[in-house]
Amino acid sequence: MLHELKNIIQTAKQAKTKTVFVSVVALDGSSYRRPGVRMSIQEDGTIVGAVSGGCVEKEILRQAQSVFKDAVPKLMVYDGRYRLGCEGILYILIELFEPSDDFFIAFEKQWKSRTSFDIQTHFSKEETHQSKGGSTFIFSNTSYALSSHVNLDDPLDVFHQNIKAGFQLLIVGSEHDAVQLCKYASQTGWEVTIVAPPDDPKSIDNFPGASKYLGIDETMFSREEMDDQTAVVIMTHSFAKDLKYLGSIREKIPKYLGLLGPSRRRDKMINELFEYYPDIDERFIESIHGPAGINIGAETPQEIAISIMSEILTVIRGKELMLLKDKTRGIHQ
Secondary structure (H helix, E strand, O other), X not given: OHHHHHHHHHHHHHOOOOEEEEEEEEEEEOOOOOOOOEEEEEOOOOEEEOOOOOOOHHHHHXXXXXXXXXXXXXXXXXXXXXXXXXXXXXXXXXXXXXXXXXXXXXXXHHHHOOOOEEEEEEEOOOHHHOOOEEEEXXXXXXXXXXXXXXXXXXXXXXXXXXXXXXXXEEEEOOOHHHHHHHHHHHHOOOEEEXXXXXXXXXXXXXXXXXXXXXXXXXXXXXXXXXXXXXXXEEOOOOHHHHHHHHHHOOOOOOOEEEEOOOHHHHHHHHHHHHHHOOOOXXXXXXXXXXXXXXXXXXXXXXXXXXXXXXXXXXXXXXXXXXXHHHOOOOOOO
16 A cells, blocks of 8 residues: 555656545445555546556546546545446545645655554545545644645544555565566565675666665674564575574564475474574464465466465465455455
């Protein structure tokens, strides 16, 4: 979610024309995406982001014209039961995006601090109040309204959303498969850091999409912050190096910790960890996913990247592996 918001807000900041901020605030039934997804539209027709698979955006663009004209927010009701395949009714708030300069400064400070924040979007499904409402961002107990035209008179509902820190992936390794994992993860919106030994000749230019490149040994790697929005994949293709980097973070338990290579290699590495660190926490050992990835028959570096990312998503979202066709309830339930 954060990477989408960053793109929307950074683009709107640079826009030369009026911009509207679009939020899905409620849903009856099912839809391609859930409440909380957002996008922006500029007066020249430029669209950033999407709230559906592409079928709703044209109607949003049409209905946004009145907001550009009179700055009055609008709750758009889109019934997709007969036009989409989603069998749901979307409630979408369209509001003018004109925050203060302080908002942009506070937003950048907030996401760089890797601290979550809240968005409160006021709206009403009642036809007589559908031209009221608006969104407020809350950074460190300070509120920033997106527009001076926000009307928060009662009776209004409030859609509350907590935005977590951006998901970050630390890739320890610099071989070809690390390049592919970096590329795919960054395209997904993850913040990717490449970690390689100090004597490695590569640089960030070798890793499209990477946010950072760190040429550091295991001692420096142990100082990297790893919060509950962090995944680590160790894939140097050197047993000795993998063991050093793995052992250096033994007192940290990232949300996901993956090891490349077969299970016998993992078992050997864990046995050596116990030899070096006999008091190592069992929770750290249990957090290791090795071989990293899920069984999709991956062969190429690109397919392996997909396999690893799929397992990461499964772990961080707390899901059981299964085919969607086997689910008896909705996709998002």
